[in-house]
Amino acid sequence: MDLTIGPNQFFWATDRWAALYRDLAQAPIDRVVLGELVCSKRLPFYQDHIPDAVATLLAAGKSVALTSLALITLKRERKQMAELAEMGVEIEVNDLTALPFLPQDAGFSVGPLVNVYNEGTLAWLAKRGAHRVCLPPELPLKSVETLASAGADLGVSIEVWGHGRLPLAISGRCYHARLHGRTKDNCQFACDQDPDGKDVKTLDDQPFMAMNGVQTLSDTYASVAHHVQALTQAGVSALRLSPQSTGFIELCHLYRQLLDGQIDGPQTAAAIHQIDGNARLSDGFLTGQRGADWSGLTASP
Amino acid sequence: MEIVCPAGTPAALRAAVKAGAHTIYCGFADESNARNFPGLNFDRNEMRDGVSFAHAHGAKVLVAINTFARAGEEAIWHRAIGDAQTCGADAVILADPGLLAFTAHHHPTLRRHLSVQAAAANADIINFYAQEFGIKRVVLPRVLSVPEIAAINAETTIETEVFVFGGLCVMAEGRCSLSSYATGQSPNMNGVCSPASHVKYSQDHGVLDARLGGYTIHRVGKNDPAPYPTLCKGCFGAGGKTGHLFEDPVSLNAERLIPQLQKAGVTALKIEGRQRSRSYVAQVVRNFRAAVDALDAGKPLPEGMLARLSEGQAMTTGAYKKTWR
Numbered sequence: 236m237d238l239t240i241g242p243n244q245f246f247w248a249t250d251r252w253a254a255l256y257r258d259l260a261q262a263p264i265d266r267v268v269l270g271e272l273v274c275s276k277r278l279p280f281y282q283d284h285i286p287d288a289v290a291t292l293l294a295a296g297k298s299v300a301l302t303s304l305a306l307i308t309l310k311r312e313r314k315q316m317a318e319l320a321e322m323g324v325e326i327e328v329n330d331l332t333a334l335p336f337l338p339q340d341a342g343f344s345v346g347p348l349v350n351v352y353n354e355g356t357l358a359w360l361a362k363r364g365a366h367r368v369c370l371p372p373e374l375p376l377k378s379v380e381t382l383a384s385a386g387a388d389l390g391v392s393i394e395v396w397g398h399g400r401l402p403l404a405i406s407g408r409c410y411h412a413r414l415h416g417r418t419k420d421n422c423q424f425a426c427d428q429d430p431d432g433k434d435v436k437t438l439d440d441q442p443f444m445a446m447n448g449v450q451t452l453s454d455t456y457a458s459v460a461h462h463v464q465a466l467t468q469a470g471v472s473a474l475r476l477s478p479q480s481t482g483f484i485e486l487c488h489l490y491r492q493l494l495d496g497q498i499d500g501p502q503t504a505a506a507i508h509q510i511d512g513n514a515r516l517s518d519g520f521l522t523g524q525r526g527a528d529w530s531g532l533t534a535s536p
Numbered sequence: 537m538e539i540v541c542p543a544g545t546p547a548a549l550r551a552a553v554k555a556g557a558h559t560i561y562c563g564f565a566d567e568s569n570a571r572n573f574p575g576l577n578f579d580r581n582e583m584r585d586g587v588s589f590a591h592a593h594g595a596k597v598l599v600a601i602n603t604f605a606r607a608g609e610e611a612i613w614h615r616a617i618g619d620a621q622t623c624g625a626d627a628v629i630l631a632d633p634g635l636l637a638f639t640a641h642h643h644p645t646l647r648r649h650l651s652v653q654a655a656a657a658n659a660d661i662i663n664f665y666a667q668e669f670g671i672k673r674v675v676l677p678r679v680l681s682v683p684e685i686a687a688i689n690a691e692t693t694i695e696t697e698v699f700v701f702g703g704l705c706v707m708a709e710g711r712c713s714l715s716s717y718a719t720g721q722s723p724n725m726n727g728v729c730s731p732a733s734h735v736k737y738s739q740d741h742g743v744l745d746a747r748l749g750g751y752t753i754h755r756v757g758k759n760d761p762a763p764y765p766t767l768c769k770g771c772f773g774a775g776g777k778t779g780h781l782f783e784d785p786v787s788l789n790a791e792r793l794i795p796q797l798q799k800a801g802v803t804a805l806k807i808e809g810r811q812r813s814r815s816y817v818a819q820v821v822r823n824f825r826a827a828v829d830a831l832d833a834g835k836p837l838p839e840g841m842l843a844r845l846s847e848g849q850a851m852t853t854g855a856y857k858k859t860w861r
Contacts, residue, residue, distance in 0.1 A: 306708050308657040308684065331633070332661040350710060350724065352604035355634020373713045373722060374607075381607035403714050404707035404768070407657075407679030408861045410782055414775055419861035435774045435781060438745070438752040444714075446774065446781070451707070453717055519720075525749060526717035 236466070236494050237265040237473035238487065239369070239394055241347075242272040242302040242327075244402065244447055244477060246426045249281045256288035258484050260295035263491040266473065267292050268327045268346070270301040270319070273405070274448045275312045276422070289324055300325040303333035305348045306405045306449065327369075334363065342366045347396055347475065348405070352378065354385040361389040369475050372396035372457060376465060376521050383470040392472040398486060398507075399477025400432060400445060401453035401517070401526065410446045419449070430480035442515060453526065455517035458507065461500035461530050462521055463493055482510035504531045537798055537805055537828045540598070540697060541821045544576040544810035549586045551814035553595045556825035560590055561598040561629060562810065568616040569600045571810040572727030580619055587624040596626040602651035604632045604710075604724045614638055621646045629675065630654075631710050636669040650674040652699070653710035653724070659691035666694050673697055675806060678705050678788065679855045682796050689801030698797060701820055702808025704788040704854050706768050714767040718749035730766045737762070789851040794827055794837065 240259055243252065259267055269288060271278040285301070292299050301319055304312055307330045320326060320336040328334060329346035337343055344367040351357055351368050360368065368391055370379060379395055386393040411433060412422035425448075426433075432445030432452050442454040459466060459474060466474070476483075476490060486507070493503045507514055519528030541557035543549035549560050563569025565577035578586060587597045599620035605613040613635055620628050621643050628646060630636050631653035639648055652675040656662050665671045673695035676685060689696055707714070709723075716722035719734040736747045739758055746754035746765040753770030756762050763769065763785035772781045790797070794805065805828070807820050827837050855861065 306655070306657065306679075306711075307661070308680065310687075313658060313660055330661075331656075331664070332658055335660055335664045348711065350604050350632065352632065352724065353607045353610050353634050355605065355610055355638055356632060357634070359633050359637045371713075373716055373724065378607040385607075401713070401717065403717055404712040406707045406782075407677075407855055408706060414777060414781060418859055433774050435772045438755050438771055438773070438778070440773070441751060443718075443751055443772070451714065451782070520713075520716070523720075525720035526713065527749075 236463070236471065238263070238397070238490055238494070239266040239268065239473045239475045240264055240487070241369075241399070241475045241477045242268050242270055244273055244400070244450065244452070245430050245432060245480070246274070246277045246280075246424065246448070247430055247480075248427070249284060251430075252281050253284050253288060255478060255483070256292060259487070260291045260297065262484050262487040264297065264476070264487050266298040266300070268300045268302050268344075272302050272305050272329060272346075272348075273450045274409075274426070275304055275309065275315055276424070277448075278315060286322075298325075300327040300344055302327045302346060303329045305329045305402075306407070307332040308407060328365075337364070340364070345369065347371050348402060351382070354382065357382055357385050357391060358389060361391050365391055367392040367394060367473075369394040369396070369473075372401050373520050373526065376462070376469070379466070379471065379521070380469040387470050393470065394473040394475050395459065395466060395471050395521075396457055397474030397476050397490060398458050399456055399475075399479060401455070401457050401520070402450060403444065403453055403526075404451040406449050406451070409449050410451065411448045414446065422448075453517065455515045455527060455529070456507070457520070458504065458516045458518060459521065460493065460503040460507070460516075461518060463500070485510050501531065537794070537831070538697075538803060539821060539824050539828060540804045540806045541817060542702075542807060542810040542812065543586070543817065544571065544573075544812065545814065546578065546582045546586050548810075548812075548814040548817050549597075550589055551818040552821050553590050553593045555818040555821040557595055557821045559596040559598060559626075559804070560586075561600055561806075562586065563600040563602075564616050564619070566612065566616070567603055567606075567725075567727055568613050569602060569727055571600075572603070573811055576811060580623065583619070583623040583625075591624065597624075598627045598629050598649060599623070599625040600629040600651065601635065602629050602631045602653045603727045604653075605635055606725060610634065610638075614642075617643060617646070627672070633669075636665070636671070640669045644670075647672055649697070651710070652677055652705075655708040655710045657708070659688045662688065662692050662694050666692070673803065675699075677709055679708055681861075682793060682800055682856050685797070685802060686800035695803035696801065697804035697806050698790075698802050699788055699808055700790040700794065700797070700805045700824065702788060702812075704783065704786060704852065706783040706854075712768075718751055718767060720749075730764075735765055784852075786852040788854050790853050790856055791824070791827060791837070793853060793856055795831060798831060
């Protein structure tokens with residue numbers, strides 16, 4: 236099974252952003268999706284560095300795709316989409332708005348924020364040129380099995396969310412700005428101080444979510460540590476790891492060892508806690524009663 | 537402008553038609569529609585009779601089949617689409633690309649509307665859906681301002697329908713997993729958000745807590761009004777602040793924006809609330825029908841027409857005003 240690195244969901248300083256992709260070029264991963272997923276206002280800060288990052292990753296033998304925005308509404312965002320499609324790099328579609336912009340006959344991939352819940356949608360996307368689909372994290376294992384099987388017949392590789400804070404919602408409104416008493420249009424980049432999102436707790440002080448600009452994430456870091464065998468048997472061809480600010484390259488190595496059978500699920504979970512002692516894990520979307528559940532013995536949410 | 541009104545039951549459908557709704561939307565009593573609550577919605581016979589009743593009174597019926605079909609079980613959704621056509625529905629409201637493709641192929645004469653659950657928020661994607669699946673109308677997401685709606689209408693010939701009254705979804709619809717993360721029940725897969733089955737209230741020392749899926753998201757004095765604990769309108773803490781960090785427990789009321797929405801080229805005004813009583817539905821419909829009739833006659837809007845329904849409940853124009861963002 237391959238390891239794909241999803242687009243960084245957060246607003247990092249340009250140096251830190253560029254360093255991530257230099258480090259990933261040396262990491263035991265197969266594919267990198269980069270670019271701006273969450274907020275069109277962030278892209279100008281680092282877009283000039285994208286061609287260098289792409290070149291470095293390609294030179295290191297990684298396959299590369301550029302993500303579309305997750306929610307395209309404004310004229311500026313449609314223009315950004317059109318420019319992205321002209322860069323000559325494969326596009327990962329995370330809002331179906333990207334589809335009419337893609338060059339004719341160009342293959343594309345589909346990210347986890349597109350609603351691919353069933354075989355009909357998968358077949359429609361395949362017919363339009365999709366060759367790889369990362370399924371929505373919400374899907375249970377049974378759906379993953381059915382779609383991986385359908386994907387095999389259609390020539391579409393199926394990827395699942397392997398590790399990272401779950402993208403739970405996206406809005407036209409910026410909650411990060413609202414927290415700081417500002418509006419989206421005058422946000423003053425309220426999200427740039429929170430490299431893994433801003434923790435949101437319940438009234439009992441229970442960790443629950445994280446806000447990241449217009450996006451809402453889970454507090455827990457989803458991990459498929461305990462399900463690699465089931466996913467392999469289902470025919471899933473890649474796991475997606477979502478960048479985080481602490482120990483991300485170590486995590487890449489860890490999941491590589493897990494896929495190679497050098498460590499098992501509990502060892503992986505234990506090692507994740509070595510990297511970040513505060514990390515709470517979940518795998519409930521895949522196998523539990525609810526998304527926040529964790530099937531492991533430690534660090535339940 | 538067309539008034540599109542919800543009906544959770546056959547009785548509500550008849551009440552809405554009699555109150556002057558141009559169009560009713562409803563769904564089958566299963567997971568194929570996004571208001572899959574116990575005791576709501578229509579079996580096949582009720583749907584057929586409801587459509588006949590509406591047609592006899594000059595009203596149309598739209599059938600919402602707007603959840604995302606479950607892998608391996610698409611036949612349930614395919615059957616709902618075929619049955620909607622057999623029952624005489626004037627259109628189906630769909631969100632799932634797989635179901636749109638199925639309908640365009642197998643039921644080409646059945647009119648197709650794009651559900652708000654598809655979160656089509658710009659003219660490019662709307663025109664693409666029209667070209668790909670032959671949709672005739674799009675229900676716009678509740679994250680757009682009035683000028684953005686006008687800009688969309690300037691770039692598409694597809695009819696637009698917008699929400700004017702009722703619940704307010706603040707996340708892009710069809711792309712929100714908050715409910716399934718906390719409760720296991722999903723708007724996309726189960727047609728359910730923040731379900732009552734997962735709500736628990738507890739009272740201690742004069743304080744009433746509301747929990748959803750084990751998460752405490754409301755806390756009020758026992759004699760204070762306790763809003764229903766919907767996740768995005770819950771009370772949370774972050775960065776040293778506690779409050780309604782995403783949205784206040786408010787409802788949408790865009791009655792005063794009707795003239796602007798008409799100017800923006802909107803075809804239909806949608807009222808939310810298939811879980812509401814028939815008397816509520818009838819009253820809201822009467823008021824909105826009076827408003828569009830007045831507008832058509834070049835008269836001013838009736839004053840404060842929904843004051844009674846709004847009593848005690850905070851109202852917002854939501855994203856229609858740009859400052860909301």
